[in-house]
Amino acid sequence: MxxxxxxxxxxxxxxxxxxxxxxxxxxxxxxxxxxxxxxxxxxxxxxxxxxxxxxxxxxxxxxxxxxxxxxxxxxxxxxxxxxxxxxxxxxxxxxxxxxxxxxxxxxxxxxxxxxxxSLGATTEGSGSYAARAVTIGKGTHTLKEIPQSVTVMTRKQMDDQDLTDLKDAANKTTGLVGVQGVGKGMILTSRGFQIDDWQYDGVPIPRNTYALGNWATQDLIFFDRMEILRGASGLLQGTGSPGGAINLVRKRGQNAPTVTVTGKAGSWDHYGLQLDAGGPLNTSGTVRGRFVADEDQSHSFIDYEWSKTHSLYGALDFDLRDDTTLGLAVSQSNAESRPMIRGLPRYADGRSLDVPRSTYTGARWNHADIDVTTVYTDLEHRFNDDWAAKVGAVRMTETNKAKNQRLQSIGDAIEADGSGVQYADFVTDFDSTKLGLDMNLTGHFEALSMEQEVMLGGNYSRYTSDDRFARTFNDSSDTIFGIDHDRPEISYEGLLNTPGGRATPSKYEIRQKGLYGSWRVKPIEPLTLVLGSRVSWYDYSYKSATQQAFSNVAIAEPESTADENGEVTPYGGIIYDLSREWAVYASYTDVFEPQTVRGINGSVLKPVIGSNYEVGLKGELLDGRVNTSLAVFRYDQKNRALNDLASGFACDGWYCSIAAGKVRSQGIEAEVSGEVLTGLQLFAGYTYNTTKYLKDPENEGKVFSTWTPKHMLRVWGDYQFSGDWNRVSTGLGFTTQTHTLGYEHTFEVPGYTVWSARLGYQLTKEIGLALNANNLFDKHYYTAGYNQLNGNNNYGDPRNVMFTVKYTPTF
Missing domain, CATH: 3.55.50.30 (Phage tail protein beta-alpha-beta fold)
Incomplete structure (x- = not known):
């Protein structure tokens, strides 16, 4: 050896x-x-x-x-x-x-x-920030073979930057913005639009269906890599996001025994312990397993906040025959916390409050419990070196239970003396199930003296939920400088027996299915044409009721429904190889997004339609050790719902809607990742992005995505010394972005630059030490997000450190 x-x-x-x-x-x-x-x-x-x-x-x-x-x-x-x-x-x-x-x-x-x-896309153990290939587009392709912007965050990069949460990882890569939701979850956006369906091993399921801010949470400890496609993704997942798609690819059992034990200790009493073990389970290596157990607990820079997360993952891969592999896995994560909900309000002129970053607006009894269990399965059959079929399925059950005190202003904003405070009491109980299924056939062949590739497939997803919440709003003579953390504890039943209390039970049922296909052909050696299309079906139902205080009866609201049948989404791309390393490309993609609001005639508005155009240059340099890309993009969207002012209050006491709104997102992206110099792994991504309402009676000419900065630059590098210093590695990076806007478009959220660093030392062949420091210069800033005058303003983390010990025994 x-x-x-x-x-x-x-x-x-x-x-x-x-x-x-x-x-x-x-x-x-x-x-x-x-x-x-x-x-x-x-x-x-x-x-x-x-x-x-x-x-x-x-x-x-x-x-x-x-x-x-x-x-x-x-x-x-x-x-x-x-x-x-x-x-x-x-x-x-x-x-x-x-x-x-x-x-x-x-x-x-x-x-x-x-x-x-037959190039593999696994990044675990590669020691590189450059991915050799991706699977987000079905099958396996190099980044240069996909005529859209693609980024891969490898396991090496996630470990070096100590990224364990999807929101944090999104804010460290090109073009994405991970926005803090109203609750513990997040909103994931790209190019100004939410990415609501996430892929797990290529199977899309809905993760961001709105239920009073119950957006998704996601650990990264179960995954080998995060693949990101920016730009319209309708070919992959039906009602795709105009911003893009993400694919989380899970860890698999290794071909040789591997065990890693990781211990962590950091700022604010942050401690963690993880066991990650895998390898062959029989002498022939045809059965491979993986097991991950992770325990994480921490307090916060915010007073009274704490969190505990327990996570387990187990996976088995069976080579049923030389050409057939079955994969099974299950993950379970339970996150318990005392959170602060909706952050801080602002003054009426948009100024931030003069309060410490440690200010907590909740009660001591605030409590949240998010439990997510996911089952994964896939079966792949390789007919020969050219043809393969794959079936994948994902089932995720998610419960989110919380009770919390939220502080906000009585009116639009806090008064100059800090008065005008209102306490909102909420109890939420959300329970949802997501099911996804994807099957596809890919093949390579030569016909008419041309290399060709076809991909045919279909997928199905279903989202069902059983949700309820209760709330009251309580005006107070307190001020933002004297918050009461010891108000009486609340319960669901108690709020319904409180003056002004109200409960809302609700249910979602959303079904999507579609057939898709693509065809690649090389009419001449340096030129590849890509044509594709998808036919989609969509059914949506939302039922809710309102139960007022001191009433045992919930009054049902009108059911909201929508359906689309046989919606066709075309796709086209062209790739021209300038050399072995460089290629130019252009692509066109359509997207449709169903709407649930209705017009004056009672019918549901036709879907939002969008067209995405992109041209770019990609490079695979230094024998594939470095990936580079440069892209120019434009996305135009029409048919957005607008209030039909001429109709009066003809729709349930309010305006009906018309499909007449238009929005445009456009910009430039550039990225480099990989070993740019011997021993130096670098990731650098720059985004220039503007979003604007082109047609809207109230917002025309205004910024569409208020939380998308015009300029974003994310840089991280890690250098492995050689010679006498070969046990030492060091990392340094920063993220910088320009200002964003508040929801009301009346104030700016200042931009910021935050630096991070890492120092690693290989104590022995089996024991590695690392120290990560974030926000090195202790920058005071608010994170970009759903910032409002009356709440949702959250401070970024102050300076903090994390010390890691990793033990990897040899066999």
Missing amino acids: FNTWPRTLPAAVALATLASAALAQDLSFNLPAGPLAGTLNAIAGQSGQIISLEPSLVQGKQAPAVIGQMPAEQAMQKALSGSGLQLRVTGQGNFSVEPVTDSSAALQLGATNIVER
């Missing part, structure tokens, strides 16, 4: 010698993209082969993923593809690695083409 500590290789590695007949034996490999030395080491260790090489040949080189059933010789060839090295088999059946000669170049190129087709 190769000894890669500290980053050197012996001239020859001797392992148990196999008989020559064993060279043809198929083995099961599941090796992520990573350092070439480590990949060759893993193949040699698993196969028992002898391999000889000079250490200098593989130093600094990367290997693509090696995944599937194949002989050890083929696995070695895949690992060496694109490296300028070739595999030789000695007369005794042993392996050696040599530079490619001119006479072997043609053979090596052929092997490279085979590898690119």
Whole structure:
């Protein structure tokens, strides 16, 4: 086995010698993209082969993923593809690695083409910020093969920046804004629009259906990577977001035994402990498992706040045959907390309050409990090297129970002396189930002397909920400078027996289904055309009732329904390879979003329709170790619902609606990720984005997405020293953005720049230490979000640190 500590290789590695007949034996490999030395080491260790090489040949080189059933010789060839090295088999059946000669170049190129087709996208263990491939578009493609903006946050980057929550990760990557919701959850947006359906291993399910601010929460500890597609995503998930799509790809059982124990301690009594273990569960490696247990608890820079999260994850992958793999997994996360809800209000002129960042507006009895259980399953069958079929399903049950005191202004804003305070008491009980199913067939073939690829599939999702909440609003003579944290504790029944109390039970049922397909063809060698389309069906139902205080009867409101049948969403793209490293592209995508409001004739308004245009340049540099992209985009949307002022109050005592609103989002994005210099992993993403109402009687010419900054720059780099300092690594980065607007468009939320840093030290081969520091210069700022005059203004975290000890035993 190769000894890669500290980053050197012996001239020859001797392992148990196999008989020559064993060279043809198929083995099961599941090796992520990573350092070439480590990949060759893993193949040699698993196969028992002898391999000889000079250490200098593989130093600094990367290997693509090696995944599937194949002989050890083929696995070695895949690992060496694109490296300028070739595999030789000695007369005794042993392996050696040599530079490619001119006479072997043609053979090596052929092997490279085979590898690119079966390229794996796993980032765990790669040690890189550059992803070799993605699966968000069905099948597996390199980033350069997708004619839209794509970002991958790898496991290495998440670990280096200590990112364990999706909201925090979104605010560290290109173009996304993770907005703090009214409750503990978040709103995920891109290019000014919410991303409401999230994919799990390529299966989309709704996560942000509104229920009084019950937006989603999501841990990242279960996942290998986060894939992000920016721009219209209607081809992938029906009523897709104009802003894009995200795909969370879960961890799988490794091909070799791996155990990692991680302990954390940080600011505000923040402690954590995690066990992550996986590997083969039988001698042949055809059954692989993964187990993750995580415990996290913390107080906060905000007085009285605390949180505790318990998370478990288990996964099994079965190679039913050489060409068929079944995956099963379940995750469970329980988050208990004492939260502050709706942040702080503002003065009437938009100025922020002169109060400490530690100001807590809730009561001591505030309490929230969010429990999420998810079951994942997928079955993949590989007919041959060119054709594969996959079926995936996800079922998520989510409960969110809370009672809380929320402080807001009685009117639009707090008075200059801090008076005008109102306490809002809320009890919420939300229970939802999300179900998603996706199946697709992908294939490569050659016809009419042209390379071609087809993808056909369909998906289905269903969202059902059983929700209820009760509330009262209580004017007070208190001031923002003298908040009462000890008001009487509340309950659902108690609020219904309180003057002014009101309860609202409600139910959602939303169904989506669709058929989709795409066709790729290379009419000439450097040119790829991509055509696709989707046909979608959508059914929506929302039922609610109102129960007033001291009443045992809930009065049902009119049911809100909507349906769309056979909505066609076209897609087109073109990619032109300027060279092996660079390609230019252009794409066009449609999006439709159903509406639930009605016109004066009683019918539901026709869907919002949008058209997304994008042109760009992508690069895969330094043998795939660096990904770069530059994009210019425009999205135009029409048919948005507007109040029909001419109709009077003809719709349940209020204005009816007309489909006449128009919105435009446009801008520029640029990104680079990967090992730009030896030892330096870099991620840098810049976004210029404007959103505007083009047609609206009240808002025409105004900013559409008030929480989307015009300029965003996110940068993070981590450097691994070499030589005598090879145990040391250090990271530094920042996020900066310009101002955003409050909901009322009457005040600005100032922009900010926040710096972070990391110092790592490999104490031994098995023990790694790291210190992460966030907000290095203790910047005082409000996070961009649903900022209002009467609430929802939240301070960003002050300076804080996290110390991590990671123990990874060798086997």
